Amino acid sequence: MFGRDRSLTSLLNDTFIRGILFQALIAIGLFLSINWLADNTLSNLANQGKTLGFDFLTRTAGFQISPTLGTWMLDYKVGKSTYTDVYLIGIINTFIVALLGILAATVIGFTVGIMRLSDNLVFRWFSSFYVEVVRNVPLLLQLFFWYFAVLRAMPSKREKLELVEGVAGLNITGLYLPAPIVSDGFIYSFLSLIGAIAITFLVRRYALRRQAETGQILPMFWIGLGIIIILPVLVHYLNGSPLDWSLPEFKDTGPKLRQGYQSGAGMVLVPEMLAVWLALSLYTAAFIAEIVRAGILAVNRGQTEAAYALGVRPNVTLRLVVIPQAMRVIIPPLTSQYLNLTKNSSLAVAIAYPELVSVFAGTALNQVGKEVEMIFMMMMVYLTFSLMTAAFMNWFNSRVKLVER
């Protein structure tokens, strides 16, 4: 009796066996829970007379979606477009605010973060104020604030504020810009732009090598700009300019309701989108600013002093000595901020921007009632976006990380 007990104890104390035992237990537990969840879901659905399935995706959707990049790209038409189109529109609209938001938040965040370390008192004061205010107010409130602030500040639907006479203007219904109308040959102009960028990269490589060998610096910025502008423009015009613009059209005659910017002419960025973009960028920028500040402070002061001692100018020191080293500290938390921004874009449903949660989990879900499938599809989108961002940032991180010699 004693002996058996002891051998059981010693068996349980054997790390190898114990490891296997507990892993097996956890695996069984996990399996049972998943099984239980799935079983329960199916029987609960069956109770309500529902089944699982994705056939709803081919059905046509019977509701209007406000004009956005997604509806324009998929040429959304009520009664023709399907729930798959609705899904894609949601994805595109989410993607575009996330992308624009990430770009703007990065620029603002880096600027504010660097300003916080500047010697200029006003800069420092302003950026501290910005960071403290913006990151301490809930994002949803900021979303409402910007949306209704933007709405109240705009001229009414039957008035306009012209930014460029006859070309761009805005009022409460949105920002009106010329819309590109692409014809057949445009693809060559586009390809030549890509080519120009590739050539610039090659030239830059050559310039760096030359600098390393001879110490001479080529004015790379101007050379690059020249190539990137001149080549595509040349191709474009030689090809007979296969790109037209549709300009916004404003009417102030006729019945009152029809006055204002006309739909179908030019392109419109709806105020809902602008507000989401503004709120997401400004909010995330406050966090990025702190990350940047921390990153720069993490670089040993001796690095800056050494650069100054060699006679390197302050802005060049910042750009070529401090920031590259700070990047190693900045990138991992920066990635989390990008992921946050993407996920936060789902708050946009509150102010009528037709992103994924709004059109797919809102309108469409209430039409077809496939909660399990649709929420799953939606989660997959956010997951994919997040993994893509993370993968890109990991790649970027491995490029900038310190090369140990």
Add this chain to the structure above:
Amino acid sequence: MKKLSFLSALCGAAMGFGAVASANAATTLEAVKAKGFVQCGVSQGLPGFSNADDSGKWTGLDVDLCRAVAAAVFGDAEKVKYSPLSAKQRFTALSSGEIDILSRNTTWTMTRDTQLGLNFAGVNYYDGQGMMVPIALGVKSATELDGANICTNTGTTTELNITDYFRTNGMSFNLVAFEKADEVVAAYDAGRCDVYTTDRSGLAAQRGKLTQPDSHVVLPEIISKEPLGPVVRQGDDQWFNIVRWSLNAMINAEELGISSSNVNMKKFQSKLAPSVARLIGKEGKFGEELGLSNDWAYNIIMQVGNYAESYEKHVGLNTPLKLARGVNSLWSNGGILYAAPIR
């Protein structure tokens, strides 16, 4: 020791799952009785239908239905907890079991009955969709609305009807669909849209939230049928019956002339019309057949009132909504309100 407690935690978790599973199998009535209140899904604030005052007390025509069910089940109309839901969230909240009843100006449609796995227990307000425009726009009829910007809620029948209406009339429009009703009103008020569209009762209820309620008109067109009523999950007939008959009891009480002010008297009266005696539980076992006590309807009438009382108190001509009974009158008064008899 540590390992052992881990093991027991695992067993405990497995048992926990078992417990949840069996609770799931219970009927809604049992579950409601066990927790001691009815969880009712309502709007996030639609005056007259479901609205919370400053002290957090919910009132309204839709709220009265939840109170009626609580009165029927517990003999106490106060045993209700409310979940304010946006139009977008409401059906998921109901299917997932978060709420027991959805009583939130919800339109009975075939899709919701079939694809969404829900059951409408009846109609407590017959409505139709209307449109509101600023008077200054000079529009007299919905047929002049070609090219309009229209504000409304996501996840509603409103979104679909307006699309249908503009398509059938060959007109174009832009839809701006918000999750919450307050933002719809605020955006319309700021001039983002030319038109605010929703159920006509909703327009009457929300008008008061505009900065200048009197400078807007509701256009004459009624573009849809919106029978609004309480909703339950499919698959629990007993609970469905309780909700349906709580509503029917209120309507029948009005028809039989029984109200909160005279029901107590009737209870002690010896000579009663048989229909009244059945309603207030002095004859037959109607309550027991529902799984309740026989004074279920008596409690509803005593504590909540009959349909007319509830209507006049919350949405009638003496309220800010000023909604005339109209089609919501009893069938015997020229309306279409018609409840199956208790017998």
